[in-house]
Amino acid sequence: MIRFENVTKVYDQTARPALDSINLEIDRGEFAFLVGASGSGKSTFLRLVLKEDRASSGAVYVAGQNVANISSWRVPRLRRGIGVVFQDFRLLPQKTVFANVAFAMQVIGKSRSVIRDTVPEVLKTVGLEGKENRLPHELSGGEQQRVAIARAVVNRPGILLADEPTGNLDPTTSMGIMGVLDKINQNGTTVVMATHDDDIVNEMRKRVVELKNGVVIRDEARALYTSMIPVVGQSRRLKDASGRDPGPEPVAASPRSETSAALRSGTRAQARAAAEGTL
Amino acid sequence: MRLAFVLGEIGSGLRRNVSMVVSVILVTFVSLTFVGAAGMLQLQINQMKGYWYDKVQVAIFLCSDGSTAAGCATGPVTAEQQANLRTLLESPAVHQYVNDFAFESQDDAYRHFKEQFSNSPIVESVTPDQLPASFRINLKDPEKYQIISETFSSQAGVESVIDQRQLLERLFSVMNAASLVAVSVAGVMIVCAILLIATTIRLSAFSRRRETGIMRLVGASKAVIQLPFILEGVIAAVIGAALASGTLWAAAHFFLGEYLAKQYPDTAFISPAQTLLLAPALIGLGVLLAGTSSLLTLRRYLRV
Known part of the structure; x- marks a missing residue:
């Protein structure tokens, strides 16, 4: 569904690239977490998928189409196939919940009757039935994010990109949001979520792609927020990537210091080799 | 549906930006009135030339x-x-x-x-x-x-x-000079109008950046996103042009028709109806002004 082939993105010629020869494929119906520190390239990844920016080199394929070959007047069509959710919700404050979701359909010319039928249905999916006429400031953060998700999926996109959707929410609310995203994923939508939230990643046990300084340093299926594999144990790492449930590991309890230490000890080339090994 | 949506956006844009819209209307009104005055002077010259002027001496x-x-x-x-x-x-x-x-x-x-x-x-x-x-x-x-x-x-x-020729030429040279002055003033005012329309559109785009951002993300076409802004400028300019046409008509009717024609009964003056011939040109010029300046502004301030 999304494929990056040797994608490099350079914003500033003098600095290091935001993305450095990324190779990555996310299949239809997959749920993938994009993790990594700020500045690791997560947002750049999402922007390239949306064709908000052009890759400096390499090719980005979305739904089988190289986005570099999409002419500017067809970009809206590309974006109709992609829903986006942000950390700050981005709702229209003077519009009701219903109107916020309906807005996404109005601007692409859906008829009033279709909107009347679809919006309540989608609001039900995200668990907001009965709150159609509230204004955003009358809702909790979690509810506002549900509205944003409803708006992102109301036109039935094949891909949902979420950029730290739980960044402003408490853990319990976050889990509720993850439930909604999971449900949307179950319905066949490919979900890519950039996040810092380790609890959520550990809870969900989905594919994890870790970026660091613009390079994929880890790509594991059903993984935790941080790698459970010591850098030396490459064979075991490949096994994990092949889909075996790593099970509850003691690493999960205090994962951060250990991994970062491991990463620090390994050279970047090693890390990249390891990452490519898992592809 | 999409038309209704665009119209609704235009309405809310005009309401939100009343003072700027009024100033755009006034500036286009004044500048186009000067353009129209120059046009009227030329019409008047033609009228006074009569049937023979260009053919014989x-x-x-x-x-x-x-x-x-x-x-x-x-x-x-x-x-x-x-x-x-x-x-x-x-x-x-x-x-x-x-x-x-x-x-x-x-x-x-x-x-x-x-x-x-x-x-x-x-x-x-x-x-x-x-x-x-x-x-x-x-x-x-x-x-x-x-x-x-x-x-x-x-x-x-x-x-x-x-x-x-000797009789009329001196008068005509005065009138031509007057229309030149009117055109120069109009030129300056038109520059004002273009800049003001650009600023208005910029403000309008800025105050609605949330909406346009979301429209972009959900894949609204360029036309749906930009049309409300362009039409806002165009509508204001058309109102200004209509006011200018009305002013010219009033000048022809009350000043030429009621006053000058009585003072100089042996001079042929243009009729108020003739000044209305200028109206389509003025409105067209207004639309062109607003359309181009808003298009150029949007290209810079409203990425799609």
């Missing part, structure tokens, strides 16, 4: 019933006198200066008079026999007017020989 008016000139003591011009004059015009002595000449009978004169003074009440009180017949002469060299004048003034049956 000299008119030899023949005696008619009411003539009081010395040469007309014998009464209206006779057919014989007229034939003599024609022979004289065709004689080699005169013909070397003449490119071409035409005879305007009293009926022709009446017809042309009616055309030129169609807006004036004077038409009703004039009959063909009050107007002199004339020879209209196109000179090879307009400077040779004196020769024609000397030759014909003393001929029997000639009331007067007139160099029409």
